Amino acid sequence: MQSVWMLAAANLRRHKSAGITLGLLTLIAALLLNLGLLNLTNLPRIFDQKRTELHTPDFVATLPDSIGAAKQAELERFISTYKGVTGTSQETALYYRAASFPIGGSAFSTSVAVESSGEAKHLSFVGARAAETNESIYVPYMLSTKGYRLGDTLKLTILGKTYAFRIAGFEEDLLWGNTMTGSMRFFLPDSAYRAFATLPENAPAKSVLFNAYTKTLSDAADLSNAFLLQASSDNQGELPWRLSINNTKLAVSMPVMIGAALEISFAFVVALIVLLVVRFRIVGSIEEDIRNIGALEAVGYTGRQIRAAFLLQFLLTGLAGGIAGIGLSYAVAIPHSQSLAAQTGLNWQQGFDPAVSLLTLAILLSCVALVALVAASRIRKLPVITALRGGITTHSFRKNHLSLETSRGPLSLLLACKSIWADARQNIALGIIFAAVSFAAVFTFLLFYNFGVDNTAVMHLMGGEPDDISVEMKSGADIQTLQQNIRALPHVTQALTYDVPMVETDGQASYGAVTPDFGLLKNNQTYGGRYPKHDNEVAIGGVLAGHLHKGIGDTVRITAGGRSADYLITGLTQSINDLGTGSYLTEDGFRRISPQFVPSYLFVYMENHTHISDTIQTINTRFGAQVTGVSNDHATARNILGTYGTVVAVFASLMFAVMALIVVLILVLLTGAMLVRRRQEFGIQKALGFTTGQLMRQVALSFLPVGIIGALAGCLLGQSFANPLVSALFRAMGLLKLDFILPAATVPTVCILIALLTYGISMLAARRVRRISPCVLLSD
Numbered sequence: 001m002q003s004v005w006m007l008a009a010a011n012l013r014r015h016k017s018a019g020i021t022l023g024l025l026t027l028i029a030a031l032l033l034n035l036g037l038l039n040l041t042n043l044p045r046i047f048d049q050k051r052t053e054l055h056t057p058d059f060v061a062t063l064p065d066s067i068g069a070a071k072q073a074e075l076e077r078f079i080s081t082y083k084g085v086t087g088t089s090q091e092t093a094l095y096y097r098a099a100s101f102p103i104g105g106s107a108f109s110t111s112v113a114v115e116s117s118g119e120a121k122h123l124s125f126v127g128a129r130a131a132e133t134n135e136s137i138y139v140p141y142m143l144s145t146k147g148y149r150l151g152d153t154l155k156l157t158i159l160g161k162t163y164a165f166r167i168a169g170f171e172e173d174l175l176w177g178n179t180m181t182g183s184m185r186f187f188l189p190d191s192a193y194r195a196f197a198t199l200p201e202n203a204p205a206k207s208v209l210f211n212a213y214t215k216t217l218s219d220a221a222d223l224s225n226a227f228l229l230q231a232s233s234d235n236q237g238e239l240p241w242r243l244s245i246n247n248t249k250l251a252v253s254m255p256v257m258i259g260a261a262l263e264i265s266f267a268f269v270v271a272l273i274v275l276l277v278v279r280f281r282i283v284g285s286i287e288e289d290i291r292n293i294g295a296l297e298a299v300g301y302t303g304r305q306i307r308a309a310f311l312l313q314f315l316l317t318g319l320a321g322g323i324a325g326i327g328l329s330y331a332v333a334i335p336h337s338q339s340l341a342a343q344t345g346l347n348w349q350q351g352f353d354p355a356v357s358l359l360t361l362a363i364l365l366s367c368v369a370l371v372a373l374v375a376a377s378r379i380r381k382l383p384v385i386t387a388l389r390g391g392i393t394t395h396s397f398r399k400n401h402l403s404l405e406t407s408r409g410p411l412s413l414l415l416a417c418k419s420i421w422a423d424a425r426q427n428i429a430l431g432i433i434f435a436a437v438s439f440a441a442v443f444t445f446l447l448f449y450n451f452g453v454d455n456t457a458v459m460h461l462m463g464g465e466p467d468d469i470s471v472e473m474k475s476g477a478d479i480q481t482l483q484q485n486i487r488a489l490p491h492v493t494q495a496l497t498y499d500v501p502m503v504e505t506d507g508q509a510s511y512g513a514v515t516p517d518f519g520l521l522k523n524n525q526t527y528g529g530r531y532p533k534h535d536n537e538v539a540i541g542g543v544l545a546g547h548l549h550k551g552i553g554d555t556v557r558i559t560a561g562g563r564s565a566d567y568l569i570t571g572l573t574q575s576i577n578d579l580g581t582g583s584y585l586t587e588d589g590f591r592r593i594s595p596q597f598v599p600s601y602l603f604v605y606m607e608n609h610t611h612i613s614d615t616i617q618t619i620n621t622r623f624g625a626q627v628t629g630v631s632n633d634h635a636t637a638r639n640i641l642g643t644y645g646t647v648v649a650v651f652a653s654l655m656f657a658v659m660a661l662i663v664v665l666i667l668v669l670l671t672g673a674m675l676v677r678r679r680q681e682f683g684i685q686k687a688l689g690f691t692t693g694q695l696m697r698q699v700a701l702s703f704l705p706v707g708i709i710g711a712l713a714g715c716l717l718g719q720s721f722a723n724p725l726v727s728a729l730f731r732a733m734g735l736l737k738l739d740f741i742l743p744a745a746t747v748p749t750v751c752i753l754i755a756l757l758t759y760g761i762s763m764l765a766a767r768r769v770r771r772i773s774p775c776v777l778l779s780d
Contacts, residue, residue, distance in 0.1 A: 003301070007309035008316065011285070018281050021669040022314070023321035025277060026364060028658055029270040030325025034360040035332060036263030038350055043256050046348050047174070047249055055122040056174040057211035058220035058245045061227055062095045062113070064207040076210055078230050084219025085212050091119055093185075094197055095207040097241070097472050098629025099158045103146050107157070107613065108639045109631035111183040111241060113176065113209065118190035126347045129169035134195070137165035138187040140177035142345035144170045156186070159201065159629065160620025175243045178345030179639065180251035183243060204628075221246040225509030228502035229560075252344045258729050259651065262447075266655060269436050271364060273662060275371045276429045277669065278314050282375035283425075285310070293379065307376040311369060318368040322361045426670070427706045433666055434710025434754060435717065437659045441750050442718025442742070443725065444659075448652035450740040455641050457740050466523050467498075467603035468612050468634040471619060477626040479599055486604060489618060491611040496520055497599035501590070504559040505540060505583045506548050512560070513584045514597070522605070528552060529571030535588040539571035543580030558583060563593040576730075609634050663754065664761050671699060671765035675772075682772050695769045700762035707758035708751060715747040 012019055050056070061079060063072045080088050092115075099112035117123060117138055126141045130150055137154055148154065154165045165188075171177075176185035188196060196202065214220045224244035286293065293306060333350035341347060450457050471486065473479060479497065487495040496515060503512045515521065518531035518539075529552040531539050538556065540548075550556060554569050567589065574580055591597050606612055616630050675682070682695055723740055 026321025033267035435714035438714030
């Protein structure tokens with residue numbers, strides 16, 4: 001065994017640059033793989049831990065006093081007696097269906113609950129707290145990631161009136177503490193809350209937050225759907241508000257899971273490149289050191305010992321790179337977890353996870369070991385005498401492709417072409433590497449462009465209609481008059497009724513989408529068929545259609561308020577908002593099962609998304625008696641996308657840097673190996689009069705065609721399969737067929753950049769040819 005260690009150590013000393021290159025590539029693969037596995041495995045665990053620590057209920061229903069004591073008691077009884085419910089509790093609060101406060105320079109609109117901190121049973125504060133005053137307010141921890149600091153002023157706008165509070169602390173809240181669930185909660189000191197609640201304008205907001213604890217998460221999901229159906233059964237299908245732990249966990253974890261999947265996918269791309277490099281280095285070492293291998297066998301080394309030395313050499317290199325990459329991943333995890341806090345609202349720091357780290361090492365080292373064993377197996381077929389002859393048997397001459405005598409063209413180019421043909425296997429592997437890198441570049445740029453540059457496609461897929469303002473109308477409001485008046489306001493281009501009632505579609509609870517004419521909507525969410533036009537038609541989400549095993553032309557039975565009717569499926573839709581489970585009906589179609597239905601929401605569209613704040617103020621001032629809440633939907637969507645855009649931009653920058661580094665490392669490695677392998681040939685060419693510049697161009701040109709062809713192949717694959725791959729990643733969010741925008745200039749730009757990088761790095765790496773001495777090389 002000692003002889004194997006000595007031989008492996010000698011190989012490492014002789015091929016230091018190759019070892020460093022392989023170690024860096026392994027480091028990158030380990031970093032991405034460990035980071036992805038940490039997010040994939042730890043966020044669900046941390047979410048469950050926080051659920052226990054914060055005593056988070058599994059389900060919360062908002063029961064406004066305006067529905068009457070009898071209805072409140074009925075719904076409380078329904079929740080308390082539902083299967084799987086193990087306990088309940090309740091809190092009094094002020095609940096506003098629409099409120100807004102500044103985030104990132106714009107007004108963020110959401111539903112808001114305001115409670116007394118004295119009544120709250122479990123408050124978990126993050127960081128220090130300021131002294132309480134009548135102006136104090138405790139806000140979700142997420143706001144600290146959005147630029148708010150202790151002592152800052154928070155301006156909360158409700159029904160056109162703005163209230164100023166001083167932030168006294170940040171509290172961690174699993175259900176109410178992020179922007180993804182559509183509702184947030186704030187706490188006021190007890191005396192301040194009592195004073196605030198007695199204001200006349202806050203009387204309609206008085207509510208009960210009814211909490212339920214269930215045996216399992218599936219029980220909470222069932223309760224959530226059943227409650228919506230029960231609460232809307234005699235309320236014209238109007239959707240009451242509720243929060244469930246299932247939906248919150250999905251909303252919070254899905255973006256993180258997608259990011260983890262991307263990191264793991266890129267890690268495997270880098271790992272594939274590592275394996276190709278391992279194979280190339282072993283094959284190259286056998287060719288370069290074939291006489292030494294023959295001499296070792298002649299003095300008593302067995303083929304098994306020599307193969308074991310190769311295996312040990314690359315395992316040690318992979319182990320060093322893997323450990324360094326895993327260590328670096330924990331350093332990266334600190335700012336990474338801070339960016340995730342901006343999405344999830346969870347205050348968590350990633351600690352060392354030995355199981356994940358060992359899994360990362362095991363995956364990488366087992367792959368390296370397998371490839372090394374297979375590549376080194378050719379030593380068994382190498383007779384000692386053949387090895388001592390330099391690998392030449394009695395007569396073994398290849399066909400002379402591209403003869404210099406008969407071929408026309410620049411001599412450096414012809415010699416480069418002959419080199420490409422002579423190293424066909426190496427160039428195939430190099431072409432695969434370039435294809436993988438360019439595919440990853442196209443895929444990364446697709447995400448970056450659609451999230452960070454032109455997010456129109458993402459805005460449309462987030463769900464619902466890309467309206468600018470949503471207006472919730474009071475019961476009994478004159479809808480037609482209000483709609484006409486708002487439509488007549490300056491800079492308003494359209495005002496449509498659009499409601500989201502809860503229905504049952506073939507026995508499965510789903511969100512409905514009801515509007516008079518889907519042809520007036522700006523966002524067509526169908527990816528197959530069309531929206532309904534008649535009262536007996538429906539379009540359903542693709543995920544729901546898959547669960548029901550239904551398609552276009554089939555019939556489904558939809559129920560609301562105890563009444564049912566059959567509808568013909570005319571289209572399939574996709575949306576993050578309803579997770580692909582929506583049922584889209586015209587108003588006339590919905591009235592077949594809810595004859596007393598009255599629209600409760602207006603969607604307002606502005607010219608070029610301008611004058612939104614002024615229009616909201618005008619609606620609250622002129623029509624405040626007829627509306628419950630007015631929301632700036634455009635700013636809310638932009639704010640959410642801004643968070644994603646920042647994360648994607650950081651991820652894209654990291655990936656572009658990694659891919660450029662991979663190209664540089666591979667070219668430096670291959671150029672160095674070529675100079676060693678062909679040192680006698682270059683010595684002869686220098687003796688014949690070739691200049692250093694000619695030899696450098698010959699080396700660079702031998703890589704350039706491979707780089708261009710591989711980059712072009714990878715770009716074309718990316719152009720064809722990037723959108724289907726993104727669709728697979730987002731499928732769990734209800735998106736089945738994405739059509740993200742890929743600018744036409746992407747493919748030629750990536751190809752040109754890779755070609756320039758290939759030629760430039762090859763020329764720089766080939767500068768070592770200047771130190772070649774014809775006399776020394778010929779004597780070798």
